Amino acid sequence: MTARYNGKSTFEEWQKEFNTEDRYNFKAIEKKWQDIWDEEKSYKVEIDHNKEKYYTLVEFPYPSAQGLHVGHPRSYTALDVVSRKKRMQGFNVLYPMGFDAFGLPAENYAIKTGVHPAVSTASNIQNYIRQLKSIGFSFDWDRCIDTSDPKMYKWTQWMFLKLFEKGMAYKDKIAINWCPQCKISLANEEVVNGGCERCGTQVTKKTKEQWMIAITKYADKLIDDLEGLDFPDRVKSQQINWIGRSEGAELDFEFGGKKLTVFTTRPDTTFGATFMVLAPEHPYVAELKFENDDEVRAYIKQASFKSDLQRTMDEEKTGVELKGVKAKNPYNGEMIPVFISDYVLTGYGTGAIMAVPAHDSRDYAFAKKFNLPIIEVLKGGDISKEAFEGDGPHINSGFLDGLGKEDGIKKAIEFAEKNNFGTAKINYKLRDWLFSRQRYWGEPIPMVHCDTCGWVALPESELPLLLPEVNDYLPNEEGESPLAKATDWVNTTCPKCHGHAKRETDTMPGWAGSSWYFLRYLDPDNDKEFASQEALKYWMNVDWYNGGMEHTTLHLLYSRFWYKFFHDLGYVPTKEPYNRRTSHGMILGEGGEKMSKSRGNVVNPDDIVGTYGADTFRLYEMFIGPYEQVAAWSEESLNGVYRFVNKIYGLFNKVYNIEPSKDDLRAMHKCIIEVTERIDSMRFNTAVSSMMTYVNYLSGLDKVSAVMYETLLKLISPFAPHVAEEMWARLGHSTLVLKSDWPVGDPKLAQDDVVTMAVQVLGKLRGTIDMPKDAPQVDVEKAALALDSVQKHVGSAAIKKVIVVPNKIVNIVI
């Protein structure tokens, strides 16, 4: 920290010594300041009750072998800017970083090469840290976490035990994708057009007992508590739609001597039900015999190859009638045919529907295809053309005739309840969370199965339950996780009865660690608790959480749920973890195509930092476009930002210890106000524009007042911290610019004395007038009418009205 100031007492004196031929050497500058920040631990943060805290959080990355993508630094830079500004404004800022280290690619790499995932993950993490440091982010590296570290996953396992203890974790039979060739369970992502990604074999389903988490119990809270959170509307509505709360009724039909229950949001339309549809997997289909059994079984097999997504997307409806058995409509006693079709899913409702083709478009399409009757029971549409899903008076509906939709629903449910064949019911699209993976590289689930006691939780004292070593990472013939091969590890004693027991061999999904990682940052070395109550009380909530839109319905929802559960148990202080959520747009390749290895258009941050420097890279990431929208990478535009940084560097040679003029101050305060506002409202691209305008102004001056330049350095320091720090030091400061105060803009000094007002005739621009600010309306009107161009267009017409918007516009209506 020496050699910053060469001992001269004034700028002028010192400047004479400064070599004006000096070129902007970002490599030396950036290395120098990164070393200083590292040595001084400039970003280390501790609980400090004398300061207001601010917790900024970005989604931690999965440490892939490819290293950082230029998409990552977009959000990291944005919140780095926010964090740095907040620090300068006096906040105690926590801005941490860690690694979501468990995951499929490391495991697949291990299957191929035999390299232990822990080994490849560790080297990937080192590479990420190197890259992140080279960009100059202000993370507190002392709080770096890694979800695959036993010190961390001990607490993930502990949390699972809490979920189990409270009945929130349970076992259920769920189908998985299974490749009969590779004998491995596949993620949806690994299924390409119904085939296995590795070998192309047709993927089948295999049913397994798996751990589920009862997130649906929190469905209502997850919807209701969104209110009041500072989340973008699109995030809120996506979560609400994902949870898909719908009010309706469950109704019992009679079918082959059994009670067939359906869920419907429109019980009022039951008189229009002309057939029923079961999901092919519906248990009754397997239990009953049909006249066309062969046809039915063949259809079920065919449907098993399709994913739910494919099934809902197929426009052409398919299905088979279950011949020989009909269903009885409880409202009118009519016997109607029953079909199976893959547009009905087992996962939602009861896996069976009553079809009202006149008033549901999917049922309509099905009825048209199979030539089934369509009975109109609500007036208002034209059912010869399409299904009518709106509201209107009921017809052909017995006791519901004449009622509208809402009253009809109420009456229909009343009737069903009175006659004991149905009840009001709220249904959710949200399904319980499938928490088991037949994989190696995840947190072991700390449960053992005992023949006498059933599923028994490990005692807390045995945590962390470490991942055992295995020889290969493939599942066994039965599709069990590779852990099943570690027989020494699997065979154990029951913690309850001390008899023989076997460990659970499934592991947790990647979502487990990421559901609570933001709490671990608060107290990363704690081995008694996942985080101390003191740390939780001081740091929570996260004030600003940024992450991708693609996480809205999974990670963001899971972690809100997880946090709420632990709030109900009293472990965390608030009911919601995140105060504010924002989402960055994706960065596409040059020309607007997605960056991918196969297209060869992936931009490596290392190359950009190496060629232009971290400051240019950071500024460009912010300048590339509106933060929440997608943006295409452009090396040409990057060049413009590089010029901008060079200009800032070059301006130093014009700095003198002089008083700023009134115009100078106006430009300066305008810039302060704009940059401050635009950082807060995430308009980083226009914040950079403001500074460019300011720099252009300064470049036009012969001499630049030191105050003007210092202010520029402060404003730019969150964006381009290295060059800001360097020039700040060259000005003679012996403290860091990052420890200086954020400037405060004075709106009065930023104001113009003279405003240019537009003059319109009938809404068309005909000229402008320069008026003193806040000139009286009469003066403005007079000046406007005096314009030749205005007179020309007004002519002899009578003036009806003159609209004056102060300091902005005059519109003459004739």
Place this chain on the structure above:
RNA sequence: GCGAUUAUGGCGGAAUUGGUAGACGCGCUAGUUUCAGGUACUAGUUGGGGCAACUCAGUGGAAGUUCGAGUCUUCUUAAUCGCACCA
């Protein structure tokens, strides 16, 4: 299919949220510096017409509300993202 988002010059985008459309940057054109390339600097740059003053058109498309619409309303088209075992 369901849900969400976006659309403005040659390109990325801006517009004080209903008030001068095109800030800022890229690119391009001309000029200066340079042996030359690059850099740097100066001027210009939405399209049509005009020497010019000026004028007409213009924010994916169609209609509407308003003194005034990129912004509000209705309809429509196209593109992008997510859809539960990638994280």
